[in-house]
Amino acid sequence: MNVIVEREKGLLELEQRIAELKAQAAQQPVDMSGVIAQLEQKYAEIQREIFGTMTPWQRVNMARHPKRPIGSEYIAALDQFDELHGDRHFRDDHAIVGGFAKLRGRRVVAIAQDKGRDTKEKVYRNFGMPSPEGYRKVNRLVRLAAHLRLPVVTFIDTSGADPGIGSEERAQGEAIAQSLYELADARTPVVATIIGEGGSGGALALALADRVLMLEHSVYSVASPEGAAAILWGDAARAEEAASRLRLTSDDLLAFGIIDEIVTEPIGGAHRDPGGTIARVLDAVVSALDVLEHVPADELLQRRYAKFRRIGAPA
Amino acid sequence: MPVPEWLRIRRSSPIAAEDAAQWTKCPKCSEMIYRPDLAANLWVCPKCNHHFRMHAFDRISLLVDSDFTEIGGDLLPGDPLGWTDKVPYPQKLERDREKSKLTEGVVCGFASIGGFPVALGVMDFNFRGGTMGTVVGERIALLFEAARERRVPVVIFTASGGARMEEGMLALMQMAKTTLAVRRFHDEGGYYVCVLTDPTTGGVSASFAFQADVIVSEARAAIGFAGRRVIEQTIRQKLPDNFQTAEFLLEKGAIDMVVERRDLKPALLRLLDYGSGAKPSANGRVASAANRSESPA
Numbered sequence: 001m002n003v004i005v006e007r008e009k010g011l012l013e014l015e016q017r018i019a020e021l022k023a024q025a026a027q028q029p030v031d032m033s034g035v036i037a038q039l040e041q042k043y044a045e046i047q048r049e050i051f052g053t054m055t056p057w058q059r060v061n062m063a064r065h066p067k068r069p070i071g072s073e074y075i076a077a078l079d080q081f082d083e084l085h086g087d088r089h090f091r092d093d094h095a096i097v098g099g100f101a102k103l104r105g106r107r108v109v110a111i112a113q114d115k116g117r118d119t120k121e122k123v124y125r126n127f128g129m130p131s132p133e134g135y136r137k138v139n140r141l142v143r144l145a146a147h148l149r150l151p152v153v154t155f156i157d158t159s160g161a162d163p164g165i166g167s168e169e170r171a172q173g174e175a176i177a178q179s180l181y182e183l184a185d186a187r188t189p190v191v192a193t194i195i196g197e198g199g200s201g202g203a204l205a206l207a208l209a210d211r212v213l214m215l216e217h218s219v220y221s222v223a224s225p226e227g228a229a230a231i232l233w234g235d236a237a238r239a240e241e242a243a244s245r246l247r248l249t250s251d252d253l254l255a256f257g258i259i260d261e262i263v264t265e266p267i268g269g270a271h272r273d274p275g276g277t278i279a280r281v282l283d284a285v286v287s288a289l290d291v292l293e294h295v296p297a298d299e300l301l302q303r304r305y306a307k308f309r310r311i312g313a314p315a
Numbered sequence: 316m317p318v319p320e321w322l323r324i325r326r327s328s329p330i331a332a333e334d335a336a337q338w339t340k341c342p343k344c345s346e347m348i349y350r351p352d353l354a355a356n357l358w359v360c361p362k363c364n365h366h367f368r369m370h371a372f373d374r375i376s377l378l379v380d381s382d383f384t385e386i387g388g389d390l391l392p393g394d395p396l397g398w399t400d401k402v403p404y405p406q407k408l409e410r411d412r413e414k415s416k417l418t419e420g421v422v423c424g425f426a427s428i429g430g431f432p433v434a435l436g437v438m439d440f441n442f443r444g445g446t447m448g449t450v451v452g453e454r455i456a457l458l459f460e461a462a463r464e465r466r467v468p469v470v471i472f473t474a475s476g477g478a479r480m481e482e483g484m485l486a487l488m489q490m491a492k493t494t495l496a497v498r499r500f501h502d503e504g505g506y507y508v509c510v511l512t513d514p515t516t517g518g519v520s521a522s523f524a525f526q527a528d529v530i531v532s533e534a535r536a537a538i539g540f541a542g543r544r545v546i547e548q549t550i551r552q553k554l555p556d557n558f559q560t561a562e563f564l565l566e567k568g569a570i571d572m573v574v575e576r577r578d579l580k581p582a583l584l585r586l587l588d589y590g591s592g593a594k595p596s597a598n599g600r601v602a603s604a605a606n607r608s609e610s611p612a
Contacts, residue, residue, distance in 0.1 A: 161521075163541035163549050168559060171569040173520030173540035180490060181526050184498040200478070201490060201521045201540075208491045222478050222487040227545070231480060232400040247396050247483045256395075258484050305499065308491040309456065312449030312482070314390055 004061040004269065007050050011268075014043050051267050054217065057240040059249050060225055062217040063196045064159075067271035069278055071097060071112030071128075074155045074195065077278045078103050078110060084144075086137060090170065093134030095126045095158070098141045103153060104286050109145035111138055111206060112155035115196070128197075129162040132175035135205050139175075139182045142190075151189040151289050154206040155281075159224055161202030176205040183208040185301060189292035191285050194218045194250075194259070195270075200227075210304055211288040212258070214250045215281065216265040220258070221248035257311060261288075321416070322383050325376035341365050357576050366533055366576050368513055370415070371422040371439035374472060378580060379426035379435070386461055387423050387454035395449065396483050404481040407443065415441035419450045420475070423458040425465070428580070431587040434462035436471040440514070446479035447519055452489025455523060459496035459505075466595040468506040468587060473524045477517020477542075490522035497526045504595035508586050510579070511538050511561065511570065529586055530570045532561035533579065538570070 018039050025032040054062065062068070075081055080102040086092040098111035115128030138154075145152045161172055183190060183206075192209035198220030214220060223231065225239035228246060232238075253259045263277075263284045270277040292300065337350050344363035353360070357377065358367040375383055398404035412418065420442040426435050436458050438445045447455075455471070462469045479486040501507060509527030511520075513536035520540055524530075532538060539559035547554055557563050561573045574582045 161540065163545050165546065165550065165554070165558070168539050168541065168546065169567050171525070171540075171564070171567065173516075173538075174525040174569055176521035176540070177494070177523070177525035180494040180522060181498055184491075184495045185502060200487060201518050204487055204490055205521075208494065220484060222480060222483050228480050245396065245398060245400070245483075246480075253484060256485060258488055305495050308488065308495055311488040311492060312395070312485040313453055 002061045002065060003058055004065050007058075008268065011043065011046055011050065014039065014046070018043065047267055051269070056219075056243040056246070056249055057225070059217050060197075060219050060239075060243050062269050063219045065269060065271055067274075068196055069270055069274040070117060071114035071155045071157050071195065073274065074278055074281065075101070075110060075112050075114075077275075077282060079105065081110065084141060087133040088140060089136060090133045093126075093131050093137055094124050095128050095130040095162070096134040096137055098137060100150075101153075103282060103289075106151075106286070106289065108151050108153050108289075109141050110153045110155075111141055113158045113203075113206065115157060126162060128158045129160060130158065130202060130205075131162045131164070131167045132170040132172050135161075135172075135175035135179040138179045138206060142179075142182045142186050146186045146188045149188055151191065151293065152183075152186065152209075153285055153289075154190070154192045154209065156192060156194045156198055156203045156206050157196030157218075158199045158202050159197050160199035160227075161205070176201050179205040180208050184304070187297040187301065189289060189295070189300065190304075191288045191292070193263070193281055193285060194220050195281065197221075197224075198248075199224055208304075208308065210292050210300060210307070211260050213261045213263055213281070213284050213288070214253065214259045215263050215270060215277070216250055217269055218250060219243075219248040220250075220253055221246050318381065319383060319385055321372050322376055322379075325372050339367075341367075359576050364534075364575075366513065366535060368440050368474065370441060371417060371437040371472075374437045375422065375424075375426070375435065378428055378583075380428065380430065383424050383426045383435075385422065385424040387450075387457045388418060390450050390453055390457075391418055392448055392450045392482075394481075395485050396481065398481040398483075400481075407481070411442045415439060417442045419454065420445045420447070421451045421454050423454045425461070425467070428470070428587065429584040431584070431591070432465075432467045433587065434458050434465070434467050434469045436469070438472060438474040438512075438519075440474040440476075443479060443481075444476035445474040445519070446476050446486070447489050447493075447522075448479035448482040448486045449489060451479075452486075452492045455489075455493045456496040459493075459500040459507075463500045463503060463505055463595065466505075468508065468590055468593065469500065470508050470510070470583065470587075471523065471527070472510045472512055473515040473519055474512045475515055475517065475519035475524075477519060487518065490518050493523040494526065497523050500595075501526075501528070504593055506590035506593040506595075508583065508590070510583070511536055513537050514539075516540065516542060525569075528590070531579075531582065531586070532564065532570050532573050534561060534573055534575045536561045538564050 083099040101110040116122035116125035190209040192207040193213040225243035229238040229242040343365035511532040
């Protein structure tokens, strides 16, 4: 059960009551503005209490919230999108959507991991867990982008790369390694945004970027809290404890220099204002591209090298 | 060329004197093996041919001509997250240092193998399961950077459980760091051979291990991305025995060759010989500049 969904239940009820009272007030001569104001104040208080400071585990749940904006919704918010399918070898991986796009009038190659919204979509998207052919599609699209000098914009939201038999048979490790290898030397600006879950190598494969943005309540982690708990204590149920130790929140990662910028979310989380949140992310991406586009390719690559070379290097 | 203390000791008496247990049981066939015999047989069970996981020092000692100049050996792990699970991370590191006599999960340096000068990196499963934290990433990156300057090929033996949990995202980012170092080395014409040994999984398989020009695997090594248990839990069924073995990967076309340990050194020498025509240049992007739409001046 998602702890955020649980916690916001009461809040949503209150919200509904306020809306009902307001509707009544509009039809009746009785002055209810006092009651309404009181409820609204209470609402704001509870909201602050729930969302003012969130634990890492609550952030994990926020990142996995069933209503959180997903990759395809960011793609849909672009001015224009022409999907390019497939890895040219095996099949089209639906966990990754990519293609030519226009972002605020600018030509880009956009690539998003998508978890799907309803059950049918989730199955179709393999719950946002890319298979090797997904990473090979990324590889191909990055090469295409560099060839046409189009910036690459990625939106990351995955619990991790697909851990199935078929994925191992088709060399998942190699596919991720090659996606990283391609991004390492792509002679075009790359801007990555963690919009939900940044699950381990399966997320990093799209995030070796010149600028890495992160939505405030997203998480980005070396392993899923459940996976880490299973490894460390042999008990996946200790996920909450693992989450508190992994330093997977946006503030932690900004402090470590692993991400470059946090894009704030409305109080209550991105799903409280999906359109506004998506627009803010796209604004941040555009601002990053504005700067990066003026950097000559050789220097861009030098900076990209130095940026990641520093992480975890001795002081 | 300087010879480190451990290499001298390894050479003069292959079995450490302090080793109380002179007999080892083969985990595969349960045969009791006299340790000096096991060492003399390249840590391969004389009865069932099981390849024991090798200590990095033993591997280097058996491989190099006489010299070995370690680089990055002075880089030691810190505790960037202030990590504790069952025990504090620094305590785990201390325990592994004692047990393995290593300072980290990889030993890197310069040596010659059969007369070929190489940059050599050997991972060791005995130190934190060969997991890649900041120091492993840093040492590997340094190795590629130094190899690029000296214009020598890189040979890496991998053995790793993946990224190191206890260093969190700083560990994961070493996949990006090592990738950048491999790419730069390779783009300037460098030649890189990777030997996968048991086990090579997770973040190491998904970064520098599978970015080599030639990928060799020791026979019967476990190689994969996701852990076996994770897959079994996901699909809720038992996996076939050969799943994620070197032979399985060879069959699927993911690696170049599978080699028995006794044949490994000769195979490596042949591979180094084939690559001796590579002309790395520290200034131009020889290898791939021709394929690019824009070649730098």
